Amino acid sequence: MEIALRTEMHTYSGGLGVLAGDSARSAADLDLPMVFVTLVSRQGYVRQEIDARHAQVGHPDPWSPQDFATALPQMVAVSIEGRSVWVRPWLHALECPLGHVIPVLLLDTDLDQNAIEDRRITDALYGGDQAYRLKQEIVLGIGGQSVLRALGFSIEKYHLNEGHAALLTLPLLRATQQLDGGRAADPMLGYDIPGVRERCVFTTHTPVEAGFDKFDYDLVQRVLGDYVERDVLTRLAGSDRLNMTRLAMNLSGYVNGVARRHAETTRKLFPGYTIASITNGVHVHRWTHGAIARLFEQQFSNWAHEPEVLAFADQIDDGALWSAHEEAKSDLLARIAQTNRRQLRLDLPLIGYARRMTAYKRPELIFSDMGRLREIAKGQPFQIVLAGLAHPSDGGGQEAIRALGAHIDALDGVIPAAFIPGYNLDIGAALVAGCDVWLNTPQPPLEASGTSGMKAAINGALNLSVLDGWWVEGCVDGVTGWSIAGNGAEASDAGALYQKLRDVVLPLYHSDRGRWIWMMKQAISKIGPSFNSHRMMRRYVTEAYLR
Template identity: 85%
Template sequence: MDFLDRSIRRTRFAYFSMEIALRAEMHTYSGGLGVLAGDSVRSAADLDLPMVFVTLVSRQGYVRQAIDDRHGQISKPDPWVPQDFATALPQMVAVSIEGRAVWVRPWLYGLECPLGHVVPVVLLDTDLEQNAVEDRRITDTLYGGDQAYRLKQEIVLGIGGQSVLRALGFRIKKYHLNEGHAALLTLPLLRETQRPDVDGASDPVRGYDIAAVRERCVFTTHTPVEAGFDKFDYDLVDRVLGDYIERDVLTHLAGVDQLNMTRLALNLSGYVNGVARRHAETTRKLFPGYQIASITNGVHVHRWTHRAVATLFEQQFSKWAHEPEVLAFADQIDDRALWAAHENAKRDLLARIAQATGKQLRPDLPLIGYARRMTAYKRPELIFSDLDRLREIAKNRPFQMVLAGLAHPSDGGGQEAIRSLGAHIEALDGVVQAVFVPGYNLDIAAALVAGCDVWLNTPLPPLEASGTSGMKAALNGVLNLSVLDGWWIEGCVDGVTGWSIPSNGADANDAGALYDKLRDVVLPLYDGDRGRWIWMMKQAISKIGPSFNSHRMMRRYVTEAYLR
């Protein structure tokens, strides 16, 4: 606990996120947003940044996935025990929800890096005997329940989290809102600036110092479509949040018809960024008149590099984990050594697949991987659009596929995609060996991005805000085959770091372009020119690794956003 006292004294920046992936056994994450936040914690520790991270404890997790006989996802709670990993702190604060005092207790998790630096992560919990039964469940399920449940969670995260930090003694100068879920933390900051002597009848915000709040807030938006923003009807807000702040102030800052959490964060943050250059451009079109910068996401290189590949890096660049920039020289790695390391990672993945599915894939055939949150815009079924053409390609150039991913229980499109993937896999049996690995989590993701030969991504442009799985794959020399969207627009040098899939947004045309690339370029290269393939592996590591890492990302946040 000594590290907490030290952190309280020195910490100046607070990072709020609904989900943070700290370790596979702590089910406080659902997908990319949480994994990015977890990589941010790791880099903050490596760089010894004066930061604290705040999230929900999510005692029942997100989804524990099983697959039934008809290929459908069975969604079960995924509980974990906070006291096995974190320490309950004695301080508690109360927030008002539906007119009741709801008590919030923090759990403390210290993430320690190999250099010995520790960063505190505060996990907020309402499962306390002081609370009503329904309020004890607020921090149970990540992204669970109805709109009222979600709003209550966001009150606990934003207003409760800000109060908890104060109760612990933190003196925060800058708050980082990772997505709009945390936007309500701006409201207590706004209330602090209120001047009751100012008449706000003609202008509802005249009694508040908007500029002072904006000076203290940084907002990262990850959602490139209007439909993805959290919005709440004002009648619901009045019932749940009460009169915490005047309704006309909220309508002025967060939207007339509904409380739009993204718009609230935009209006009360002095620095706003998208998570890739293309995403920032898309966000500027959604919200004209706002200044939207871009800081492209990155991944934690030490967390996502397979141990066999990491050993190669250690031998040539002893400080690679702390200074990922030196990976620019990875193109000098010996070809045979890199291929041997890749084969090691592939064997580990094939063993995991066999254990999880009972299917034994071949180490000598190219393995295409696809794993991410299952939802419609990511188009997980695109490669299965024409099964006859897939069979034809595979007869001439055999290949294998591995797929994984979770669907939210209320996402019908995602659920149906998983069922369809299972049916396609069954239909291709005997020609294309393919498997779906259930129970997708951090550990499975790490094995997949390291052990595949090709990493596939087929989102519908421009709906991929950034995407980071391909960055993790590239660190291991796995080559990306992806639609040009999100980060890949910046990372793709066609035929060098991987390949692009031409896309006009029509599924049939995009699938045809994918098949052409597989048949004419990717598979012939794997089969016929191993030297060139390994050369591309080294190009992927040396050109993507130095730039698309979370150390670079966090340094940019500190210098461009936190210290403004």
């Protein structure tokens, strides 16, 4: 549904889109025979403004596809509410430094041939009601599969990235339909389900049942019509509502979660299914600050194409690494001064927190006990920088942003802090490179993977995180970063966070710079070689695509 290719292309909202963009970049670097398909999302996700009361004010965030993509002449039609809705692809050619190109197709319904309401289907990323979402997913899945055929692509494997694309399985299913062979007795016998499963790979990113896209069958009937018989859908996608995740799982021959812990959680949600795990990774060249990248170039020139060599980053000179880190931190402080008119200090530790603002990520956890936080800061001063967007319909996420602003005000004069508005790819890159400590406090086990901490680590920032998602695999406590070892309850996790800050993290920063830099090098050399998107894509090729 989303992909983060450039800051100016507003076709992403958060981690799922950023991961898709990193996957495409690695596919280009590795010269994999792939094509990526998404929606054009002309009005973007949300342009964030923070008002005087610290509340998020959301605006449309339009962009012009013609500035970054080429409109292709081919069009296909999909049936929505009994109308033919035409879909045209835009082509964005993603070229890597080695000259390899990956095609990215952006599907668009804003065409003169379409009714006014249908022209808006590909406008807003994750916008509108259930009917709007279903129409988008028809365009993405059914329309996307038709577009690929119209453009002459010969697709051996379809990789469904989250349940949004699950309807792609239906045209594949219809293509196997037999006109005889026992359909009256059992309609399922009329389809070659094993044949469809052989062609589909599915990655789920959601660790809770409530997060799966589900549509009432009456709505499906009204919008999609009799594309596939209702009793077939109920057996493949759930008896009560069309569950997009269940549909994708039943029609995919390979299913995986995005971290080991996430795969374990998903197996509990779907007992009886075989669910593998391929832990997410990040594109190291995209997310490494220029100053750090220059160090890598001096040590091992092939680091961007072969991130495994970052295992030798522990040999980098301490002074050179600290100097490069201070350059990245200075860039971030300059950005904060420009956007927030707050002058944070280079010599104080900077704790960063930036991600999609929603309740389960618990963005306010560090502010749970303001008295205790102030007490810690009096003896061992530190700073905080925050950023993140809330979905326009996520009241809890928007309230969290307002509360964060109030906390920042309440800490004025004790703990310097700032919330950077307008979170995007550029701000994200500045944050992961410029912070000293990267904080992550989700409610376990609700963090499927998380990738921002990986980006921070390859820049030498040290993770301080709840043991969930990828951090279960990446954390060597006191070496690559630190765990927040509560029991999952908010009070317990907050207490564990404060204890680790007071007794371990801040004393180390203020009193033992040599050990801190040693940990920075451990984070780079142990996390960089494993948690990168080149490794991830190679595993998808060998374990999923070539099966």
